[in-house]
Amino acid sequence: MSRARRSGESPRAVRFRIIVAKQVDATVRDTGTSRRVGQAFAAVHRETAERGCGAADYRLSGPGHWPRFCVAQLPESWRLVMGFPEIDTIAFLVLDKHDNRTDPYTFLENAFNLPDRSGHGAGRSQAKPACCSDVNSPPLADDAELMSAIDEIVRSRR
Incomplete structure (x- = not known):
């Protein structure tokens, strides 16, 4: 029996590693970014x-790789x-406003050379797919080229 079980404690929860791209960090710290957005970012990070x-x-x-x-x-x-x-690593790649201007x-689309996205997507009236699969695993960047591109974006934007 493990020490945690003997002492009545629950086993330690899995912790995921988060890599935050430089652009994301800079946007959160920018004085022009509202406090509400910064607080929400911190909550999502946790x-x-x-x-x-x-x-x-x-x-x-x-x-293509849009669903990744x-x-x-x-x-x-x-x-x-x-x-x-990776299965236990999440990269925060982009933080931006989604409106008529941005x-x-x-x-x-540009960084990962993704196919044109016009005319696709769930839209506001349709349900959007869950991020995790049915077995609660992430949509891994299982393609070497995509993994390399994510790594390059994170490194260059750190």
Whole structure:
């Protein structure tokens, strides 16, 4: 019997490693970013460290590698885009407002050479797919080229 069980404590929960790209960190610290967004980011960071892909609101849809990325919705139309280079590692890749002037998904499209996303997606009226699979695992970047691109983005944006 483990020491935790003998002492009546629950076993230690799994903790996920989070890598925050420089752009995301700079945006959170920017004085122009509202306090509500900063607080929501901190809450998502904590929840993601504990729950992994379960902390994201939905998985992106579309052709190619679009479904390898998940999104957490923050207040004021902000979106935090995550990638999963390893089963226990989450990369916070993009934090940006999603409105008529800015689109966080444009960065993904360009950085990861993703196919055009016009005409796809769940839209507001349809349910968006969960980030985690049925067995509670993340949409891993299982392609070497995609994994390399995520690593490069994180390193260059750190």
